[in-house]
Amino acid sequence: MWLLYQFPLCPFSRKLRILLAEKGVGYEPRRESPWLRRDEFLQMNPAGQTPVMVNSERPAALPMIDSMAICEYFEETVDKASMLGGTSADRAEIRRLVTWFDTFFYRDITAPLLKERMEKRLVLRESPDAGRLREAMKAAVAHLDYTDYLLDNRKWIAGSTISLADLAAAAQISIADYLGGIDWKSHETTKRWYVGMKSRPSFRPLLAERMEVVSPHADYEKLDL
Amino acid sequence: MWLLYQFPLCPFSRKLRILLAEKGVGYEPRRESPWLRRDEFLQMNPAGQTPVMVNSERPAALPMIDSMAICEYFEETVDKASMLGGTSADRAEIRRLVTWFDTFFYRDITAPLLKERMEKRLVLRESPDAGRLREAMKAAVAHLDYTDYLLDNRKWIAGSTISLADLAAAAQISIADYLGGIDWKSHETTKRWYVGMKSRPSFRPLLAERMEVVSPHADYEKLDL
Numbered sequence A, B: 001m002w003l004l005y006q007f008p009l010c011p012f013s014r015k016l017r018i019l020l021a022e023k024g025v026g027y028e029p030r031r032e033s034p035w036l037r038r039d040e041f042l043q044m045n046p047a048g049q050t051p052v053m054v055n056s057e058r059p060a061a062l063p064m065i066d067s068m069a070i071c072e073y074f075e076e077t078v079d080k081a082s083m084l085g086g087t088s089a090d091r092a093e094i095r096r097l098v099t100w101f102d103t104f105f106y107r108d109i110t111a112p113l114l115k116e117r118m119e120k121r122l123v124l125r126e127s128p129d130a131g132r133l134r135e136a137m138k139a140a141v142a143h144l145d146y147t148d149y150l151l152d153n154r155k156w157i158a159g160s161t162i163s164l165a166d167l168a169a170a171a172q173i174s175i176a177d178y179l180g181g182i183d184w185k186s187h188e189t190t191k192r193w194y195v196g197m198k199s200r201p202s203f204r205p206l207l208a209e210r211m212e213v214v215s216p217h218a219d220y221e222k223l224d225l
């Protein structure tokens, strides 16, 4: 049995979980709060980050660490629902965009929202910084302008078929949306694509999950935004 | 002809250049200083980062962006000198460690050293912050403790054969070393491995390159540290 260490609002775990669901790979989610820096978790992953996956039947195997490294593993080992399809050049574009969302969307939007709206409540017991929230929401507008541009020119984020780039984008956007950071006005193209992503059987169950103390904004689960 | 946009002290470009040399892929380096945020460069790569690779014979093809995405491309298209060998689990461990060096070593050591010793000189015309330099050097000690630990248990950084993880580690370490951030005392295991990396025909020519205004520290090119 695969065990997946994660928490409900970790966008990297969410990308991976959508992939696992698309591929029909079963796993048992294990709740891990990286901010607690639990000793046993740091022994598994010296970086102290979620997601981590281990196979409970192979205790001697190394834990798998880093969402992209884990996604590549399942792309290599499970044929079903390839999310890295096409030519090597197509795959380079998919990987570029996964990194784009995992790095820049996370840094500018998801990470500050998680800090202000989750960590400050859960760990630091401070109130959120209104200026930082405004900045993250402004950054979200610029990012959705870019996804609009991509989707005006392609059927999916990285090309003509669905790929890991769509999963990475939808995972980051959905966490930002949970935390009230997305204003869907004037981003019709991205909105249409996102409603399609939300409707997938791989994604729907994740939208029903809640993080203690932090509630999602009102339209978060809706399919008719 | 492949064109590679980079500058001499970019550790991500260096990792890629070692890979290209190992594989015998020719390319023409093009000097790009990302801090200038040149319009034509931002048009190629909206992230504004080096390295970027384009094929001058295929002007319609998308530029390739992100060092790992580009390395994966050449792993897929050129068989010679595989740097992602072994089982899918072995490859997951290689990819984890590439991310480890590209993310954490870069964030804690290479990036602050580049900021203090290169950018402040070249762009900001300020003097380096001694406290930040000390912190980066302290972080380097902790990181080399980890590479010592890895190399005490394995022949190479990620396992029994040389891999992209060795290239990523050597690239980051060599830039930190150029900038005087590495104290080789009490890191015998990593030092032996690094001298081996430096001796490779793929790596040696890069050590001869210089960044204008910023000189390397005295032992930087030496093979008998």
Ligand SMILES: N[C@@H](CCC(=O)N[C@@H](CS)C(=O)NCC(=O)O)C(=O)O
Pocket: A009, A010, A011, A012, A034, A035, A047, A048, A049, A050, A051, A065, A066, A067, A068, A102, B099
């Ligand atoms: N590159 C990693 C990033 C993972 C990551 O940043 N996870 C966050 C949670 S969303 C974390 O664990 N942060 C705690 C920390 O960095 O100390 C991946 O893709 O798996």
Ligand SMILES: N[C@@H](CCC(=O)N[C@@H](CS)C(=O)NCC(=O)O)C(=O)O
Pocket: A099, B009, B010, B011, B012, B034, B035, B047, B048, B049, B050, B051, B065, B066, B067, B068, B102
């Ligand atoms: N994930 C990227 C990181 C590249 C990167 O950070 N490059 C630095 C130069 S060493 C850069 O261009 N920095 C300018 C910026 O981030 O604006 C890769 O692996 O290619």
